[in-house]
Amino acid sequence: MSSRTILITGASRGIGRALAVAYAEPGVHLALVGRDEALLSTAAATCRARGADATVFAVDVRDRDGMAYALATFDLAHPLDLVVANAGVALPTGDDPTVATSAYDEIEINLVGALNTAFPAIPLMTARGAGQIALVSSLAAFAPLPDSPGYSASKAGLLMAGLALRERLRPRGIRVNVVCPGYIATAMGERYEGWKPLTMAPERAAERIRSGLARDMPVIAFPRRLALAARLSTLVPDRLRRAGLSAFRFRIGDG
Numbered sequence: 132m133s134s135r136t137i138l139i140t141g142a143s144r145g146i147g148r149a150l151a152v153a154y155a156e157p158g159v160h161l162a163l164v165g166r167d168e169a170l171l172s173t174a175a176a177t178c179r180a181r182g183a184d185a186t187v188f189a190v191d192v193r194d195r196d197g198m199a200y201a202l203a204t205f206d207l208a209h210p211l212d213l214v215v216a217n218a219g220v221a222l223p224t225g226d227d228p229t230v231a232t233s234a235y236d237e238i239e240i241n242l243v244g245a246l247n248t249a250f251p252a253i254p255l256m257t258a259r260g261a262g263q264i265a266l267v268s269s270l271a272a273f274a275p276l277p278d279s280p281g282y283s284a285s286k287a288g289l290l291m292a293g294l295a296l297r298e299r300l301r302p303r304g305i306r307v308n309v310v311c312p313g314y315i316a317t318a319m320g321e322r323y324e325g326w327k328p329l330t331m332a333p334e335r336a337a338e339r340i341r342s343g344l345a346r347d348m349p350v351i352a353f354p355r356r357l358a359l360a361a362r363l364s365t366l367v368p369d370r371l372r373r374a375g376l377s378a379f380r381f382r383i384g385d386g
C-alpha cells in the first residue's frame with residue numbers, strides 16, 4: 132500500500148524537498164520539517180500545487196522535545212504512514228587537524244537528530260501495528276573518510292541503528308529502511324570539492340528512494356556501481372582500501 136501521510140526532515144531543499152515533491156499528489160498529507168521557514172513554505176507551496184496537503188514545522192532536529200511534539204501533533208491529525216529522517220549536514224572540513232567541533236556537530240545532527248525523528252514515531256506506529264521509517268545515511272557509511280571522520284561516523288552509526296531497528300520493529304509491523312546515496316547535486320554537493328563520480332540529480336535520487344521504500348529494501352544504496360565499490364572497501368586489506376580511497380580525498384568549503 133502506498134504511503135499517504137508522510138513526514139520528511141530536511142525538506143526545505145535538496146533530497147528532502149525532491150522527495151516531498153515526488154510524493155505530492157491529491158490525498159497525500161505531507162509534514163515538511165527543517166529550520167528555514169521561508170524555504171519550507173516554498174517547498175510546501177510546490178507540493179500543494181501538485182494537489183497534496185502540506186504542513187510546515189520549523190524545528191531543529193537536535194531539539195528532541197520539539198521533534199517529538201511535531202510528530203505527535205501531525206500524527207494526531209494525520210496518522211503517519213512514513214517518516215523520513217533525511218536532515219543532515221557535511222560541515223566545512225577547515226584546517227582543524229582534530230576535526231572535533233565538526234565531528235560532534237555532524238554526529239549531533241546526522242545521527243542523534245535522525246534518532247530524534249525516528250524514535251517518537253515508534254510508539255505511534257506500534258499502536259497501529261503499521262508504519263515505515265526511512266533513515267537517510269550515505270555511501271560514506273561504508274567508507275572511512277580521512278577528510279571527514281565525523282560524517283563517516285554519523286552515517287555508519289545511522290546505518291547500524293537502522294538495521295538493528297529493522298529487526299527489532301519487524302514484529303510490531305514497522306518497516307525500517309536505510310538510504311545510502313552516492314553524490315547528489317544539492318547545496319551540500321556543491322560545497323564538496325573533490326571527485327564526484329556518477330553524480331545524480333536530487334529528483335532521480337528521490338525516485339530511487341521512493342521505489343526502494345515501496346519494495347521495503349533494507350538498504351537502498353545507489354548508484355549501483357559506486358555502492359558496490361563502497362561496500363567492497365570495507366572488506367579489502369588496509370593497503371588496498373587506502374589506495375582506493377585516495378581518489379576520494381576532498382574538502383568541504385564554507386559555502
Ligand SMILES: NC(=O)c1ccc[n+]([C@@H]2O[C@H](COP(=O)([O-])OP(=O)(O)OC[C@H]3O[C@@H](n4cnc5c(N)ncnc54)[C@H](OP(=O)(O)O)[C@@H]3O)[C@@H](O)[C@H]2O)c1
Pocket residue numbers: 140141142143144145146147164165166167168170190191192193217218219220221240241244267268269270311312313314315316317318319320
Ligand atoms: N548531497 C549528497 O551528495 C549526499 C550524499 C549522501 C547522503 N546525503 C544525505 O542526504 C541528506 C540530505 O542532503 P542534501 O544533499 O539534500 O543536503 P542539503 O541540500 O544541504 O539539505 C539539507 C537539509 O537538511 C536540513 N537540515 C540541516 N540541519 C538541520 C537541523 N539541524 N535541523 C533540521 N533540519 C536540518 C536543511 O534544512 P534547513 O537548513 O532549513 O534546516 C536542508 O533541508 C543528508 O542527510 C545528507 O547527509 C547527501
